[in-house]
Amino acid sequence: MKNHYIPENLFPIQIDKPVYILGNYFFNLFLIVGDNYSALFEVGISGCVDTVISQLEHLDILPDFIIPSHPHSDHITGLPGLAKQYPNARIMVGAGAKKFIGHPKAGPLLLKEDNFMSNALTRFNIKPGRPPLENIPDLEESLAIDTKKSIDLGGIILDLIKVEGHSPGNLMGVLPQQKILFCSDSIGFHFPGRGYLPLFFTHTESYLSTLNFIKEFNPSIVCPAHQGPLIGEAATRGIQESIDITLNTIRRINTSSLSDEALARDIFEQSYKDEFTLYTPDNIKNCADLLVKRAKES
Numbered sequence: 190m191k192n193h194y195i196p197e198n199l200f201p202i203q204i205d206k207p208v209y210i211l212g213n214y215f216f217n218l219f220l221i222v223g224d225n226y227s228a229l230f231e232v233g234i235s236g237c238v239d240t241v242i243s244q245l246e247h248l249d250i251l252p253d254f255i256i257p258s259h260p261h262s263d264h265i266t267g268l269p270g271l272a273k274q275y276p277n278a279r280i281m282v283g284a285g286a287k288k289f290i291g292h293p294k295a296g297p298l299l300l301k302e303d304n305f306m307s308n309a310l311t312r313f314n315i316k317p318g319r320p321p322l323e324n325i326p327d328l329e330e331s332l333a334i335d336t337k338k339s340i341d342l343g344g345i346i347l348d349l350i351k352v353e354g355h356s357p358g359n360l361m362g363v364l365p366q367q368k369i370l371f372c373s374d375s376i377g378f379h380f381p382g383r384g385y386l387p388l389f390f391t392h393t394e395s396y397l398s399t400l401n402f403i404k405e406f407n408p409s410i411v412c413p414a415h416q417g418p419l420i421g422e423a424a425t426r427g428i429q430e431s432i433d434i435t436l437n438t439i440r441r442i443n444t445s446s447l448s449d450e451a452l453a454r455d456i457f458e459q460s461y462k463d464e465f466t467l468y469t470p471d472n473i474k475n476c477a478d479l480l481v482k483r484a485k486e487s
Contacts, residue, residue, distance in 0.1 A: 190463040193381035195417055197315055201244045204410060204418055205367060207345050211244045212237050213315055215467055216263065217414050219371050220250065221364065223342025228254035229271070229278075230347075230362045230371045231414050234263055236307030238270030239318025252278050254340060256349065258373035259356040260286040260295075260328075262302035263468070264414060268326045270319065280331035281338070283351050286358025287328045296325040302472055309467040334360060354396025355388050361399075363406070370408040375399050376431040378465070379416050385427075386460045387435040390479045393487035400432050416464060442484035449485070453477040 194214055195202075201209040201220070211218040216233035218241055229252040233241065245252065255278045257265045265286075272280060289295060304321040311317075340347045348363040355374050362371035375396075377385035389396035403411070411419040411427060419427040442452055456477040457470075465473055 190381070193416065197240070200240075201248060204412075204420070205369060207342075207364070207367070208369060208410075208412075209244075209248065210412070210418065211241050213240065213310075214417065215310070215313075215315075215415060215464060216267075217412065217417065218267075219362070219412055220245070220248070220252065221342060221345065221347055221362075222250060223345040225343030226253040226340070228252060228256060228340060228342060228347055228362075230256045230258065231264060231373065232257045232267035232271055234266045234306050235270055235303050235319060235322045236310050236315075236317030238267050238274075240315075241267070241271065242274055251275055253342075254279050254281060256281045256360065256362065257286070257326075258361070258371070258414060259283060259359040260290045261356055261374075262299045262472075263306060264373065265290065265326050266299060266303040266306075266322050269322065269324070280328070281349060281360075282328055282331045282333055283358035283360040284333040284335045287331070287333065289357040290325060290328060298472075299325055302469060305469045306467050333358075352395075352399045352402070354392050354394075354399045355390055357391065361403075368407070368409040369412065370403060370406060370410070371412045372403060373414045376403065376411065376413060376428060377435065378460075379413050379419075379427070380464060381416050385431045385434050386456075386465075387431070387438050387480065388476070389435065389483050390476070391483070393439060393483045397432070397435060400428070400435065404428050404432065438480065439484045439487060442481055443487075449478075449481050453481045456480060 197213045201211050207222050209220040216237050218231040221228045307317045307321045338349045350361050374388050377387045411424040
């Protein structure tokens with residue numbers, strides 16, 4: 190991690206004329222600026238909100254659209270603070286996000302994770318500007334996208350595409366002219382210099398289908414939600430590496446003589462380090478259990 194870590198004081202980072210990375214190394218938010226409007230793709234966690242507001246003030250930009258990529262805790266708990274700061278911004282989510290976040294088990298887990306993640310940032314000298322969330326994000330006034338929606342920001346078209354495999358209500362953002370892709374967790378969790386952990390939590394074949402869509406789009410810049418972008422040849426290599434690791438993970442799970450419990454424990458022990466320690470051990474153990482379950486369902 191040391192060789193790839195991006196200090197917080199370097200943000201915001203401009204990676205293309207219309208695109209800035211906000212937030213920090215662990216939680217990346219992407220500001221897309223057109224001639225008439227701007228959109229913020231990803232919202233991070235509550236512990237990043239005040240940093241992001243300061244970064245937007247530095248750029249002298251008020252977002253017109255705020256787009257959580259999906260309703261997992263590290264992609265949705267920054268929404269209440271940002272929505273309050275920018276009350277005129279339109280909130281857009283993938284269809285299914287409202288139902289997911291409204292599940293009786295989802296709310297308490299979101300709040301628990303947000304608390305843990307915000308506090309964990311202090312280990313890396315990143316200080317949250319506010320207390321963790323006390324109430325789950327409210328998506329009632331948001332616009333739900335079923336398949337695809339194009340937003341004309343003025344000289345720039347942002348396509349929001351509903352994709353499957355990782356999470357209910359999962360959106361990707363695409364700038365077709367610039368060949369830039371905001372993929373959130375759809376290529377897995379990126380450990381820079383060390384590969385990826387696949388994240389096929391809802392459906393294995395759909396996750397692979399999304400990866401193939403990304404490969405066929407052949408983006409010049411890939412923007413996951415964590416640990417910085419992949420640019421040029423690194424983007425091409427990263428997409429293929431993610432596909433290869435995903436297929437190898439599915440194959441390994443389905444050909445192993447180990448029990449499901451042992452397989453999940455092995456995945457957890459291999460992955461719970463460095464960047465992943467910002468999440469609770471219980472969360473990552475549940476993720477490992479899901480990977481084994483979904484791989485065997487395939």
